[in-house]
Amino acid sequence: MSAALAIAAIVLVLVATVVIGFYGLRISRTTDDLLVASRTVRPWMNASAISGEYLSAATFLGLAGLVLLSGTDAFWFPIGYSAGYLLLLLFVAAPLRRSGARTIPDFIEARLDSVGARRVTSLFVLIIGWLYIVPQFHGAAITVNVVTGLPPWVGSVAIAVIVGVIVAAGGMRSITFVQAFHYWLKLTAMGVPVVVLLLAVGTAPAAIDPALIFPRESGPGGQDLYRTASLVLALLLGTMGLPHVLVRFYTNPDGASARRTTVIVIVMISAFYMLSSTMGMIGRVFAPDLADPATADSVVLLLPSRLLPGLMGDLISALIVAGAFAAFLATSSGLVVSLAGVVSQDLLGGSVRAFRISAIACATVPLLVTFLTVPGGLANSVGFVFVVAASSLSPVLLLGVWWRGLTASGAVAGMIIGGVAAAFSLVVSGFGLVQHPIAVAAFDQPAAWTVPLAIATTVLVSLMTRRRVPARADRYISRLHAPER
Amino acid sequence: MSARDVTPPPRRRITGPPRRAQAPGIRRPAEAAPTSRDVGAIYLRSLIRAQLRLAVVCCIGFVLTLTSAAVIIATVPALHESYVVGVPWSWVLQAYGMYPLILAFAVIYARGAGRNEQRYHSLEGRQ
Secondary structure: OOHHHHHHHHHHHHHHHHHHHHHHHOOOOOHHHHHHHHHOOOHHHHHHHHHHHHOOHHHHHHHHHHHHHHHHHHHHHHHHHHHHHHHHHHHOHHHHHHOOOOOHHHHHHHHHOOHHHHHHHHHHHHHHHHHHHHHHHHHHHHHHHHHHOOOHHHHHHHHHHHHHHHHHHHHHHHHHHHHHHHHHHHHHHHHHHHHHHHHHHHHOOOOOOHHHHOOHHHOHHHOOHHHHHHHHHHHHHHHHHOHHHHHHHOOOOOHHHHHHHHHHHHHHHHHHHHHHHHHHHHHHHHOHHHOOOOOHHHHHHHHHHHHOOHHHHHHHHHHHHHHHHHHHHHHHHHHHHHHHHHHHHHHOOOOHHHHHHHHHHHHHHHHHHHHHOOOOOHHHHHHHHHHHHHHOHHHHHHHHHHOOOOOHHHHHHHHHHHHHHHHHHHHHHHOOOOOOHHHHHHHHOOHHHHHHHHHHHHHHHHHHOHHHOOOOHHHHHHHHHOOOO | OOHHHOOOOOOOOOOOOOOOOOOOOOOOHHHHOOOHHHHHHHHHHHHHHHHHHHHHHHHHHHHHHHHHHHHHHHHOHHHHHOEEOOEEHHHHHHHHOHHHHHHHHHHHHHHHHHHHHHHHHHHHHHO
16 A cells, blocks of 8 residues: 555645635634534535534444454444434434533533533533544554554544644534535545445456355354344434534524434435445455454455555555545544533633633543553444443433433432443453353443433432422423424 | 183292302303413423324334344345345345335434424414
């Protein structure tokens, strides 16, 4: 693979990102502009931006890697990511748009009339956001290392600096344009290589034995029922609890357009996932030697130069590198925007200057964590973030939108119990503290019990503190569901 | 004995048991007419119930459809023994087949929710 072309592709994406970011800067002046683009973004534009932000390192590199590594189990990840938007559409998209709140903590505070519940929510938003940024930075490190041979930290630092500066300078308005651009770039950067590779292998005689490449035990028949169900539950519910996903819905003009936006998002991300899954299956045929946890995430980067000799292979590789960088940039900038919004509102008074300082801080912390941790499988480390979100923020959001009996104590108890249970599972499964196969499965994929635990805790504690249901609860819930004129 | 001798029984007014103008516990008509605000709240509450019912029905329908699709893909042996361009059908269906289901339920819900809101608007506009 040509390092010069790959570096040129990375620089091109960065330059395009900065140019589009600063084009947006000219029209963002107030705090509202910075945080939610003054709520004037149209469904198609908004859906492109949401999809651009959502397709992260985990799907761009990690999905194909996991298909190569473990077979059809991997397909449940994108199915869950996509169906997560269905659940978001069914239960929270329009109501949260109408809440008038800018961030998840804003919503919790307004709904429960409690600053304490707001602080706990902010804490979880920060933890989830940072956990999600770290794999993006790891992805950048892998990519830079594989395609250029430079040390891994160069990629992480480059991404962190660019994201911090863009977010601090332009905020959400310019991020909306940047991320819409990134979606189309990523779709192209996955779609063109898939088509070219399929054409190339279609003409080349490939003596493959399907039973060896797509063995039955790696196929749908070989899946573990509990693990699959628990994973899908985490992905379904986790999407609505991700901080950078919800904040995007506040930029829709009204509830009905929030619904339209979500349907378009499902189409857009599904299209990408189908391409990405195809890449994984091509990888199974032509790069079985990469099927190792240490190298699987680089299969998308290495496949083109193996199948296409010469300049064509180099150009396709460069396109993929550009798409991968767009993935890291878009997801981490979206996360930094929403985290900076939370930090500046909660700690620094909510001015434009406070937002800029928070943006720099929110890009720096995960960079430090990146240096301290070793990259694991990208798809699985992002999967864990979904478990935490599904066990902490999602139950409270769901109940807050639909159940008037929710109290601040119930919300805080549910978030803490659910979040701690998820974190505890990570520690237990990470250090291999249990041996019994049932226990191992329960801690590897804990959502099946942590989500019901969080919901039950929230409901029980709310019922015990029934007298502290906020007086305005009925009126507030009515407002969430009353359509705009 | 002639009919003339018979004195007709005195006329009596036949009435039912005395009725009150109003049953106890119900406000007098002047106050009973619900204000437009009360009606608005009732319409809104029924809108919220309709939206929740629609969401729950779509959610259950989706989960059942997804589960049955997954079970069929995993258990029907023919799907693993027949190939399309070298890939077993079970793999192909698992990789591409679920997204149309997700989209179908999304469109069904979005249409239904929009209809519920339109019904609410037309009810609210009529009062």
